[in-house]
Amino acid sequence: MSVQTVESERAARAEKLEGLGCKRKRVEDIRFTQGRGNYVDDLKLPAMVFGDFVRSPHAHARILRIDASRAKALPGVLAVLTAADLKPLGLHYMPTLAGDVQAVLAEDKVLFQNQEVAFVIAEDRYVAADAAELVEVDYEPLACIVDPFKSLDPDAPVLREDIKDKMEAAHGPRKHPNHIFEWSVGDKQATDEAFEKAEVTIKELIVDHRTHPAPLETCQCVASMDKIKGELTLWGTFQAPHVIRTVVSLISGLPEHKIHVIAPDIGGGFGNKVGAYSGYVCSVVGSIVLGRPVKWVEDRMENLSTTSFARDYHMTTELAATGDGRLTAMRVHVIADHGAFDACAAPTKFPAGFFNICTGSYDIPTAFCSVDGVYTNKATGGVAYRCSFRVTEAAFAIERAMDVLAQKLAMDPVELRMKNFIRPEQFPYQSALGWEYDSGDYHTAMRKAAAAVGYEKLRAEQKEKRDAFLRGETREIMGIGVSFFTEIVGAGPSKNCDILGIAMFDSAEIRVHPTGAVIARMGTKSQGQGHETTYAQIIATELGIPADNIMIEEGDTDTAPYGLGTYGSRSTPTAGAATAVAARKIRQKAQMIAAHMLEVHEGDLEWDIDRFRVKGLPEKFKTMKDIAWAAYHDLPPNMEPGLEAVNYYDPPNMTFPFGAYICVMDIDVDTGVAKVRRFYALDDCGTRINPMIIEGQIHGGLTEAFACAMGQEIRYDEHGNVLGASFMDFFLPTAVETPVWETDYTVTPSPHHPIGAKGVGESPHVGGAPCFSNAVNDAYAFLNAGHIQMPHDAWRLWQVGERLGLHH
Amino acid sequence: MIPGAFDYHRPTSVNEAALLLRQLGEDARPLAGGHSLIALMKLRLAMPEHLVDLSGVDGLKGVRREGDDLVIGAMTTQHDIIHDAMLAESLPILRETANQIADPQVRYRGTIGGNVANGDPGNDMPAVMQCLDARFRIASPDGEREISARDFYHGAFDTELHRGDIVTEIRIKAPPRGHGYAYEKMKRKTGDYATAAAAVILTLEGGRCARASVALTNVADTPLWAEEASKILAGSDLGKETLDRAAAAAEAITNPASDLHGPAEFRAKMAGVMLRRAVMRAQARAKA
């Protein structure tokens, strides 16, 4: 055979595997697109009953009396649970992931509107909803706190009476009954000195407003207690099923092996489905009390107004630089509004998540950041909405601040960024706030992005349009938004990441059957990310078995190995790594078996796509399929039969995906309506496992970023009434509003990840929000508008026009 | 999101439906497409004990011409309006408006009768009906009557309809051939009610505006026929100064709520902006 034929034969074999780099179609879509997914609400069990909540109409009120007698008298009602019923079981409060406790059902006070007050269980959903209306609750309304800047006022009402005297909490001392924690990183003194000496400084209050992840499937569960066996099965929309099992065991006292947690198909999570909610606890208690399965399904308004908001970070951001634009220091102080309970989902030692990634992609020699978490009369959460913990907030602060600085220096924002990027030779790079960035080539990415959109030309066009606007020839202004983000994902190394003491490793268990078919299980849980497709591709390349012959399973705690779940773009960096490592263990054993079969020494073999062949004798080989068969009947002496491996992967470091985004926007000054003309996204997530899935993730993440930047929010009025918690008001863009996304990439593999992959699902959200906001700010910059806060919905931009006197 | 209990009735004639509604009293409501009513029921903002479904009632669907009038059956869906050839020819503003209501799924079920009878200031058709000076034909156990769209609305969910009343059809005198029209709606996204919207019908003669009618959506607790603004436009050259005056006159009669669409002052101003844009588009479309 000629060299060429050999190579094309090898290429054909590789292609058949549909391994790394293949645009393999998502296997899960076969069922999703035909309505054959299997979601929690599809589950129907014999004798199943339904739970529904009675919720508080007030943001802050004392509960004077709860009378459930009328509700209990309604035919079909089986039970009405209140805090008084849960208290003897010690279940009226549950622990949060952030080291706080949260009321399962309000005991003597409600602390946010729609807080859970009673749980009605009835034969069907209709009766449950009717009965919930019949539960009478008397309240004495109290003064409430909506503005987080007022939480720590000396005369502020005390919200959390349950912990009012506990001045030392999970994250250290508290300075006020409404204070949760103060968290700081960096060298304060050196930073203050750098600011004193700085030639140029900027300071801006940059607000990343409160919003909600809003997955289309709301949170829900079915709890089924088998009293004979003493076993509890809990089906639910869980991004982290194993952690839920441990938490249920810890708070219920049921032994962990008698709890089965199953997360079936999940219709989107985006951080909403990491935590534990009152609905889960009440369903479990209900099932234990009644001995019947209890289903609880949140409706849309409950989802948007109670389970896990995101953001609400008020970031006073300062940069110091030399006169020619070299950054010398950064200082940030954050007021973090956590709502009524600290149910922020982050590694336990990180009350502000990884906010200290806020130095971004820049070589900033000195920095200091501090975060004060405070209670308000709002819903709980602070979850990572399609981002690693508080990384969207951090990226927003630095990327907005860079533009503010560029404007002050009269420098182009691309030029300012290029000047300050961490240089390729500085990797692994130690940031001033304590992270070790694994790899990056920022200059190349930024240059490629600028070239792709014709950046210079766009600036020229913008100049013309600005002149035309000033001459009164047009009512449209043009903005060019630039953002360059560095994410920190893949939590995380056991040296600093744990949840309730459990190190944040993840796992894979791979079993090759005699015919060469594979089943593999991971500790993560897809909510639409396509794990069944991509993990199989990793194994396909590592083992030379076609991806179609590999089945991936997640979500059942009885069968899957323990893992910490899927959020914070951690699946590929952790379970993806575990998958590659476990597969390599299998390949090692396969090599021994092949050597035995071919009667050569192991060292005489080399791996070739789907087979081991004898070096120099390519026609002497054994395919993985042959070896799999042999593993069950023709083994080397003394070798254990079978072909399987497990890996629990404790990552040595996080991974740091990055990207360069550019947005072109046109804004109608008279209405404040902004139109995205063009959006270009270059992502570098290291090794690309499935380019099509990556592109899908980028499209989805950008769409959510677009939503957040351009109008999506959870607002409260001054009385703590939550506004707009329905899809009539909450901005969820449809295909009509969504801009066209242009995607691009560079590849800078992670040096410490077994296949060099970094995780990508959340990058577009992190990089997108500042890009849209920078575009809006850039549009108005020539009119000296100052920093314009998100969200940029039409009326707010119209108000900017009013303020600037543009409407005549 | 779970409605209270109700009984369902399915009459087959207008008479039967009207009698049922009268008999069942205050707790009965006619049901058309259900895309306003059922949503309110799921939120338990409406808890009718009886629904009288009009979809089995004969003769409430379709579009026909009667003399100078176009007659549209109350149960004609928004989807049907969009695809009706006669309307496309004679009353294209209806199609333009219907296309901006909700989304295709809602338009397959939502009816024009339900849209005008509902009384929600967010509905788009009522202002268009006022702009066109439409009349609603109403049947009740006591007989039939006709009410002008301009007299029909008293407040949010408060209309001329009484217990036992059913809107059976809408009658519109078609504007002259070659008229200009536009429905300009500002909304945040597909499926959203208007932040503000303006409907304009005008005719041109020798380059000037001969006749004009303007109405506004969702900037008060009822649709607003902007009589003063209409007068300012009629007979004018539709120049900038006229548009300024007409917009100011329109803004002056608004009284919008502050909500998530924006504060009241913004929505009032948007009524003016929508009016200007509607007039300019109508003018460009009109044949002089």
Ligand SMILES: Cc1cc2nc3c(=O)[nH]c(=O)nc-3n(C[C@H](O)[C@H](O)[C@H](O)COP(=O)(O)OP(=O)(O)OC[C@H]3O[C@@H](n4cnc5c(N)ncnc54)[C@H](O)[C@@H]3O)c2cc1C
């Ligand atoms: C997501 C969504 C978005 C929407 N967006 C818009 C929008 O942008 N613009 C807009 O205008 N509408 C919008 N709607 C409302 C939609 O157009 C409704 O279909 C319409 O308002 C009511 O028509 P219906 O046939 O569905 O009536 P129903 O909901 O059945 O009835 C509405 C009310 O009118 C009464 N009624 C109905 N028919 C008659 C009759 N013949 N005689 C007497 N009373 C009657 C009913 O008793 C009820 O009180 C939206 C709806 C949804 C779900």
